[in-house]
Amino acid sequence: xxxxxxxxxxxxxxxxxxxxxxxxxxxxxxxxxxxxxxxxxxxxxxxxxxxxxxxxxxxxxxxxxxxxxxxxxxxxxxxxxxxxxxxxxxxxxxxxxxxxxxxxxxxxxxxxxxxxxxxxxxxxxxxxxxxxxxxxxxxxxxxxxxxxxxxxxxxxxxxxxxxxxxxxxxxxxxxxxxxxxxxx
Numbered sequence: 001x002x003x004x005x006x007x008x009x010x011x012x013x014x015x016x017x018x019x020x021x022x023x024x025x026x027x028x029x030x031x032x033x034x035x036x037x038x039x040x041x042x043x044x045x046x047x048x049x050x051x052x053x054x055x056x057x058x059x060x061x062x063x064x065x066x067x068x069x070x071x072x073x074x075x076x077x078x079x080x081x082x083x084x085x086x087x088x089x090x091x092x093x094x095x096x097x098x099x100x101x102x103x104x105x106x107x108x109x110x111x112x113x114x115x116x117x118x119x120x121x122x123x124x125x126x127x128x129x130x131x132x133x134x135x136x137x138x139x140x141x142x143x144x145x146x147x148x149x150x151x152x153x154x155x156x157x158x159x160x161x162x163x164x165x166x167x168x169x170x171x172x173x174x175x176x177x178x179x180x181x182x183x184x
Contacts, residue, residue, distance in 0.1 A: 033124050036135045046140045047121075048072045053133045057125065060134035065120050068138035073113040076140075081108045117144025 039047040050067025054060035087102040122137035 031126055033122075033135050035122055035137050036124075039137060044142050046072050046075055046142070047137060048075060049135065049137050051133065051135045053128070053131050055131060057132040057134075060132040061123065061125065061136070064123070064134035064136040065138070068120065068136040069115055069118055072118060072138050072140045073115060076115075077113045082106070114148065115140060116148050117141055 036049040036051060039049050041047065048068050048071030050064045050069070050071060052060045052063030052067060054063060083104075083106045085102075085104040088100070090097055090099045092098050118138055118140040120136050121139045122135075124135045126133045126135075
């Protein structure tokens with residue numbers, strides 16, 4: 001009789017434990033576009049992908065586009081600041097000694113790049129319940145980068161020449177003032 005009571009109490013408990021464990025939802029990696037996982041590569045362009053899951057379709061699209069462009073920006077130029085703190089301490093003697101160790105790592109990456117000519121070449125939207133998941137693929141043609149660099153060099157040269165001209169005019173004006181002062 002005791003065994004029956006124990007069994008009667010254990011069976012509901014076992015079902016409760018199995019039900020509370022819960023199963024993890026299946027991963028939907030098959031829904032991810034191939035170009036997102038493996039962006040194309042080319043000799044004359046950079047490709048990077050971005051994604052975002054939002055309740056607003058427009059915001060998901062905008063965030064995915066921005067993340068793809070951001071990835072290209074970080075490919076072209078990234079400034080990295082890194083800090084590692086490592087603390088070790090031991091106290092006591094012999095087998096009674098206690099050791100304490102603490103490690104902290106912080107990293108910050110910042111990119112500041114103008115991406116003239118960067119465009120989104122592929123985009124996919126998936127609906128997952130009431131969430132929109134956007135995937136974007138950005139392309140930055142290296143010809144745009146070369147043209148942008150040449151334009152910047154021309155602009156700098158023009159500014160330099162203008163500064164030189166201004167200095168020359170100032171020098172000329174000083175000389176004219178000296179001549180006028182002598183003539184008085």
